Amino acid sequence: MSAEDTRPPHRIAGFNTLELAAGLIIFVVGLIVAFESLSYSFGTLRNVGPAVFPMLLGFTLAALGLAIVFEGRTSLAVAPYVPWRAVLAICAALGAFALLIDTAGAYVAIFALIFLAGLADRPFRPVTLLCVALGLCAFITALVLGLRGIVNIDLLPGA
Amino acid sequence: MELFDNMMMGFSVAISWSSLWACFIGVTLGTFIGVLPGVGALAGISLLMPLTFGLPATDAMVMLAGIYYGSIYGGSTAAILLNLPGSVTSAVTCFDGYPMAQKGEAGKALAMTTLASFIGGCFAIVLMMAFAPPLVAVAQSFGSPEYFSMTVLGLLAASTLSQGSPIKGIAMVVVGLLLGLVGTDIQSGAARFTFGSRELLDGISLVVLAMGLFGVSEILINFTSSVFATSRQKVDTSWHAMWPTKTEWKDTSGSMARGSVLGSIIGVLPGAGAAIAAFIAYSVEKRVSKTPERFGKGAIEGLAAAETANNAAAQAAFIPTMSLGIPGSATMALLLGALLIHGIQPGPLVIQTNPDLFWGLIASFWIGNLMLLVLNLPLIGIWVRMLLIPYHILYPCILFFICLGAYSARNNPIDIFLVIVFGLMGYGMKLLQLPAAPLLLGLVLGPMAEEHFRRALLLSRGDPMVFLTEPISAGLLVTAAIIVASTIWSSLRRRKRALADMAA
Incomplete structure (x- = not known):
């Protein structure tokens, strides 16, 4: 500030x-x-x-x-610094999830979301992101199988 | 003993397994959100709201309320250990909490916070039990003109009393009201501001808007301004180190009493909210104290006053929300929105049509506060470890939960795109220093305000003076006019001073 x-x-x-x-x-x-x-x-x-x-x-x-x-x-307001890289990466991540979820299933959509979102931060941490993505895939599998009929999300492409 | 009967009914609802479970999940998730730095109560509730759609209305409200006061509870942990408030409400907690942690009294500060929060919360619940029914009785005599005027007053007060430029606040309320009008007009069936889109006929979803405005834009803001520290502080969580000594009890009992009263009063007012309550209680405490120089260097009274006040305010905010249907803050607007989603029209009739919900919710506050007390004292060690989660793991997960929540509401990817739009809008608003909270208030109250406006004119046979000839309505509108006039006056004065400074 x-x-x-x-x-x-x-x-x-x-x-x-x-x-x-x-x-x-x-x-x-x-x-x-x-x-x-x-x-x-x-x-x-x-x-x-x-x-x-x-x-x-x-x-x-x-x-x-x-x-x-x-x-x-x-007013003494000054234009703040805009982290364009983060803005673009996060919008791309959400957009990719939206485009992929119906056609390619949740797993692909999660990987796209997490890795694109990871571009927002420096340095790029592929190993951490892989762990996060795998964790979330496990989470959604448990959610969909555990609450069958309540959460209707396709896990795999064309399922 | 009507109150007693009502409370018994409330407890019989709140003590059912499903409500206990909802309360437990709510306060635990709330504490978790509060502890995580960079995730505020608002973002947390928006994120978790879709979770509650499948539940019965009472359980949903119990859980959302639990998330809310749980997050205020948890926010103090990050404030004490990292000097980073997990939520705005605990900013004041940093003043004395962090110095205490530096002196090696982190455990004591955390325990004091938990106790103070519990006491403040309980005080405000008693107030709510005592004052909500009479308030409801008054409000039940209200007709459409009174409702409209009360909504106008509530919105103006909430947007001008909060921080920042009052004109910007009012402008954002108007934007919110307009966003609330998008979709099919209930009375004429005309599609308004849909620009030919079929998706918008149902109106703008509160969840989608809140997730974009508070979830996505908060992440973007964190990338703008972030300095994320993680805690390496050792915390002695033994009972002996945490439990306050006799003299500390004596020192803090007065502060807690003052904090409870101040917090409750400020919490009822629209726009003021928990953060301001904590701040005012803290400055009062500093003035009352015989040793004001200790404040800011680890005075346990300051910590206790701030924490009782912010929790009392958090609970007291439910009084106008539940009894009048007028939310004082964005969080309360979200809770009202949740009521609407469950098909319950908020307002003074809730206590009559859904007494189980009303009293069950109040009873759940007791249970929730007790759970927080029992959960937090032994679990402080775990919450401390939560602070070690780095933000680069946290934000992708938050994004995932935003996607999941937005998508699962109606399995339509369009909603995720709308989240992006609102996220960018929220970020843009932040850059231009336009507050987002009044917008949410407007969105929730917009359709109701319009309906009462039109109904009042219909019932008065087209006489627009009805808003001024009905005495209560006139009184409310005059109060609103006074608020607007005084903010214009003070902003003109500030401008004059600023111009004088520039000239000098």
């Missing part, structure tokens, strides 16, 4: 860039929501349609977005 805080915050036209981004994203999301709710029915004041609540919330959100921009003008 303290090491980061010494960096001067990035600013655009006097606005703290990070807070500006947060505020503008929220502002735009609010507008999109309000716009999207136009396509639903408004109903009457007595019988309020599905459009009214999201419409109100959308405008509130847009207003709050602008408030964040102004509130954050003097």
Whole structure:
């Protein structure tokens, strides 16, 4: 924390860039929501349609977005360091599990998940990861066989 | 002796084998999660929630509640031995717990923590037993306008009283409310914000959102900021070293009493929560103490006050959640979400329609706290060894459990992709310093808020002033307005000062 805080915050036209981004994203999301709710029915004041609540919330959100921009003008927030390697590896690991679980079964999916997730950390530890993966395979086998009918997950490809 | 009868019924439910088992699993897993550094109570509950779907509603709630207070219990172990709070709630425990460990009194600190937690927890349970029924009686006279206003007040209070920018907190509540609207509109049948996706017609699953927002993004955050130490501290777990001496009992009894009261009061308030309760109790203790200079250097009173307060607050948080259906924190929102998943509409009617669940849950708190006491004192040695698990083994396992939980809910891999989306969203929010907890509150309360809003207008024949002409509703909304006005005022003042600083 303290090491980061010494960096001067990035600013655009006097606005703290990070807070500006947060505020503008929220502002735009609010507008999109309000716009999207136009396509639903408004109903009457007595019988309020599905459009009214999201419409109100959308405008509130847009207003709050602008408030964040102004509130954050003097903020000293600095963009933190983003561990891209970890972000990519972890998303890839989860994605691989999702793609493999139905077609290739749990064992393959677990190995893909664990080894891709292992890329997030340095150094890469193949032996440790192998042990973790084998342990989890044993766990899921026990789970599926022990709770037959409650947990329905295919262990092997095409099972 | 209605209370007595109710408690008897509660115990008859909680003492059944299935509830005892659920309670035991809950508190054990909770302690485990609390001990593991880098896995918070929220992430833990989101991860373990799918486990409870197959159970009856009462057992599910008993287990989830057990995970919650168990994790607060366990969080202090990591705080004392590593100076790393296992969960935010035990941050204050580090102040005096770690110095005690350095002086070789780790065993005593851990035992004191366990005892203090037990006492704080018990105090708050008594309060809940005494105050929940009258609160429910008041709330039962509420109509839709009052409900809507109470929800507004609860959400605004929870999002502005917590740390960080109140405006960001409110914005995230609104985002949560909007996410709660995704899916089929109950009243008109219109599909909203589904953008043609069939998967979204049922709405956004609470489990999937929570796993992404708190599970995946927490791992990513740990990669950003991690310094993971593992404990090499020797802990003397002999009975003699751990049990407090007579003078220590005398020193801490006052702190524990003050901690219990403060913790319970703060725990009931929305947004404040266990971490703030611990902090306030600690600073009060420091002010009351004759020797404030000992604080931060291993004062056992500070440790006792913080631990009683955070556990009392954790239990007291159930009072508004269970009696009014208004959760004060993200964890409580998750528990309410679990109720909804089991088909029980949270709110003051729960105590009438499901008395076995309500009183059974309270009775299980006693049993759970007792289990923690019995489990933890002899098992401290094992928990200490848990701290040796390195993070590079832990995070792949957590990812696996996230996948398993998300997938097994309806055997659809789409849910895992949604977890990735929400995980990235949660991480992005963290980078932009947007709090995630209010979002979850909004998601759970969103559909209810809208329903009461529309019903109130229907019953008042389309008069929007109904929210202000009903006295209770008006009072609640005025309170909400005061909260908003005071946060705007204080943030303007802070801004002025900051501008002055910049100019200087």
